[in-house]
Amino acid sequence: MPVAVAENLFVGSGSVTRLLAGRSRIDGKLVFPFPSGGAEENYDLVELAPEGTLWSYTIQRFRPKSPFNGDGSEFDFKPYGVGYVELPGQLIVETRIVADDLTKLRIGEAMRITTEAYRTDDAGEAVLTYAFRPAREGEKA
Amino acid sequence: MTDIVIVGAGIHPFGRTDGRTGLEQGVFAIREALKDAGLEWKDMQFAFGGSSAAGAADAVLPRLGLTGIPFINVNNGCATGGSALLSGYAAIKSGDVDLGIVVGFDKHPRGAFNADPEASGLPRWYGETGMMLTTQFFANKITRYMALHGISQKTLGLVAEKAFSNAVHTPHAWRRSPVDLETILNAPMISDPLTKYMFCSPAEGGAALILASERKARELGLTGPRVRGAAIRTRPVGSFEVFAPALEIERGKSAVELASAATWEMAGVGPADVDVAQLQDTESGAEIMHMAENGFCRDGEQERLIADGETRLGGRIPVNTDGGCLACGEPIGASGLRQVYENVQQLRDRANGRQVPDARIAYSQVYGAPGLSGCVVLER
Numbered sequence: 001m002p003v004a005v006a007e008n009l010f011v012g013s014g015s016v017t018r019l020l021a022g023r024s025r026i027d028g029k030l031v032f033p034f035p036s037g038g039a040e041e042n043y044d045l046v047e048l049a050p051e052g053t054l055w056s057y058t059i060q061r062f063r064p065k066s067p068f069n070g071d072g073s074e075f076d077f078k079p080y081g082v083g084y085v086e087l088p089g090q091l092i093v094e095t096r097i098v099a100d101d102l103t104k105l106r107i108g109e110a111m112r113i114t115t116e117a118y119r120t121d122d123a124g125e126a127v128l129t130y131a132f133r134p135a136r137e138g139e140k141a
Numbered sequence: 142m143t144d145i146v147i148v149g150a151g152i153h154p155f156g157r158t159d160g161r162t163g164l165e166q167g168v169f170a171i172r173e174a175l176k177d178a179g180l181e182w183k184d185m186q187f188a189f190g191g192s193s194a195a196g197a198a199d200a201v202l203p204r205l206g207l208t209g210i211p212f213i214n215v216n217n218g219c220a221t222g223g224s225a226l227l228s229g230y231a232a233i234k235s236g237d238v239d240l241g242i243v244v245g246f247d248k249h250p251r252g253a254f255n256a257d258p259e260a261s262g263l264p265r266w267y268g269e270t271g272m273m274l275t276t277q278f279f280a281n282k283i284t285r286y287m288a289l290h291g292i293s294q295k296t297l298g299l300v301a302e303k304a305f306s307n308a309v310h311t312p313h314a315w316r317r318s319p320v321d322l323e324t325i326l327n328a329p330m331i332s333d334p335l336t337k338y339m340f341c342s343p344a345e346g347g348a349a350l351i352l353a354s355e356r357k358a359r360e361l362g363l364t365g366p367r368v369r370g371a372a373i374r375t376r377p378v379g380s381f382e383v384f385a386p387a388l389e390i391e392r393g394k395s396a397v398e399l400a401s402a403a404t405w406e407m408a409g410v411g412p413a414d415v416d417v418a419q420l421q422d423t424e425s426g427a428e429i430m431h432m433a434e435n436g437f438c439r440d441g442e443q444e445r446l447i448a449d450g451e452t453r454l455g456g457r458i459p460v461n462t463d464g465g466c467l468a469c470g471e472p473i474g475a476s477g478l479r480q481v482y483e484n485v486q487q488l489r490d491r492a493n494g495r496q497v498p499d500a501r502i503a504y505s506q507v508y509g510a511p512g513l514s515g516c517v518v519l520e521r
Contacts, residue, residue: 006266021387032387033264055388056288058280059333060271065255067268082277084388092388094272103333107288118270129270 002117002126008034008045010130013115015139018047019093019130030091049087050113051135057083059102071119080118085111085132096131110135144355145233147519148363149178150485153246155346155469156315163195163345163472167246168204170347170475174242178351178363182206185351187232187241189225191215193473195248210241219421219509220373221245222348222477226517227371229352239357246347247472254343261384261511275423275510276340278383280332283426287334290441292429294334298325299447300425301338301467307454308464310494313479315344315470339425344470348478350485366488366503370408370518374399382512397434400514401506405436408518412436415518416500417487418458419480421508422465432460435506435516454495462487462495473509480505481517488521 004010010019021032022043035043063070063077072078081097083105098116099105112135117126133139151173153166161169167190175181182205190198191214199212217224222245229243254275258268267273286292302322308314320338328336353363376382379393405411412435420435422428429443437458438446446452452460463469463483466476484503486492506516 005270006264009266033267036264056281056285058277058284059330060274060277061330061332064271064274065252067255067258067265067273068271069269070271080271082272082274083281086390089390092390094386096270096272107285129266 002128003121005118005127005129008036010115011047013128015112015114017113017115017130018050019113021046021048021091032091032093048090048093052085052087052111052132054105054107054109054111055084055086055092056107057081057097057105069119081105096129098131098133100137105134112139114139143234145230145368146353146355146358146363147350147365147368147481147485148353148358148361149174149180149351149365150482151175151177151349152313152479152482153347154313155344155472155475155479158345163192163246163248163347164200166248166345166347167192167195167198167244167349168201170246170349171201171205171242171244174349174351180351183208184240185210185242186238187229188212188244189215189228190244191217191221191225191474192245192247193218193221195246195474198244198246198474201244217509218511218513219471219473219476220507220513220515221474222479223507223515223517224373226350226478226481227373227515230368230371233352233354239354240352242349242351243478244347244349245474245476245478247474248345249343249472251343256384263384263386267386272386273384275383276332279424279427280335282381283424283430284334286426286430292441292444294326295322296429296444296447297334297339297425298322300422300428301325303453304422304461304464304467307462307495308468311463311468313346314464314468316464316468335424335426339467341423341466341471344472346469346472346475346479348475348482350478350481366485366519366521368517369410369520370404371516372400372403372407373513373515374403376512380512383510395434396512397431397506397508397514400516401435404516404518410502410518415458415502415504417462417484417497417503418460419462419465419483419505420460421506422461422467423471423508425467427508428460428465431506431508435504454497459497462492462497477505477507477515480507481519484519488519
């Protein structure tokens with residue numbers, strides 16, 4: 001069974017994924033990721049919208065140093081997208097981006113949440129993180 | 142209130158110096174600054190210094206003399222040098238001391254910086270999934286800026302081309318050979334839209350400045366540029382800074398805008414009065430965006446200004462006359478003081494081959510993680 005990269009980060013997988021944020025009990029403002037280490041007691045866990053618009057993006061072309069622990073080595077590294085998606089009325093969240101062609105992304109285009117198996121753990125299980133994909137591509141397996 | 146004068150400036154060449162530690166490069170820069178002023182280490186009443194990856198700055202003391210002076214270590218990311226300078230400035234303004242030194246040095250391994258999430262108050266997954274890279278932040282920021290304000294890929298290339306062209310005349314620069322625009326634009330992408338020539342590299346180097354009150358300088362028979370304004374500011378709500386897993390939808394000002402506004406107010410001059418500027422160019426796009434954030438133009442005007450050569454030597458407002466971070470590389474602790482060192486050379490007519498004629502007002506600005514900026518205005 002695939003495992004999530006962290007707790008309280010998202011629920012579900014694929015098209016039914018929802019990012020988790022904190023809503024302040026004091027001023028009602030949203031924070032992402034959900035706070036931890038003692039700060040969480042002032043926040044309610046809430047789900048963020050699954051759709052938004054592309055705010056900005058780039059393509060990571062080289063394998064990052066540690067603490068990055070994605071699959072592969074610097075010789076078979078596969079570039080991945082990293083950008084920001086604006087969730088209307090909520091937040092602009094940073095995210096990995098999956099797309100058939102990362103060079104065809106356009107600021108302002110509709111994006112939808114998904115999950116991405118970015119590495120395999122010691123037990124051989126896929127580790128999932130959240131990602132966004134252009135809505136025009138539809139949901140893929 | 143007394144004015145503060147920079148009576149000496151020294152630098153250890155930036156780049157790669159095998160067989161010499163960061164600390165030794167700092168000691169070298171201090172000795173150069175002392176020689177420049179004709180002073181000795183025992184004349185120094187205080188020191189502020191910092192390095193990010195080359196140890197405690199006060200470890201220079203045994204090499205220079207255990208004179209018992211207060212030496213305060215500063216660690217403020219890419220603004221470490223600027224913070225040391227501001228601290229020295231405030232120390233002299235307080236009236237307790239009237240002559241001292243600020244120093245910054247560093248030595249980083251090759252390749253992009255790797256960041257520790259916990260050290261920045263961020264969760265582990267943020268680094269593990271590959272989203273905690275300064276290069277990604279700069280690329281995201283310029284991608285959106287280009288879309289909103291009509292900046293072209295070619296303009297990114299022109300900024301890098303200028304940097305290497307200026308560095309040909311800079312003894313302390315690292316990459317001193319010109320690189321043509323085609324090569325820059327067609328080089329491998331590091332983080333789109335930025336190619337490898339558009340990013341500065343972590344490097345090594347050291348820089349030191351000797352500060353004196355105007356009265357003390359006069360007493361010693363020394364002259365130098367006056368510090369007219371200096372300020373550091375951290376990120377406000379609504380800014381877009383490095384290592385940000387989420388942003389507020391309502392956008393606000395940047396740390397750079399706050400720091401530059403405070404500096405202009407303190408200096409009593411504005412961008413139109415500046416003859417030469419050193420702006421943080423971690424990558425080509427940063428120089429372009431910082432031109433607007435520091436008030437040198439409106440958003441989008443850079444496209445025409447850069448095409449017309451206005452930021453080149455001989456242009457209306459030459460920017461990064463020594464090649465900036467792009468050609469000098471970035472030793473974090475020394476980078477901000479390198480900018481001020483270059484402005485001191487410009488204001489003393491010592492910038493052979495890259496001199497801005499009759500430069501009177503010089504400006505410098507650093508930017509660093511996790512979102513702070515420091516600016517300095519010097520006057521001949």
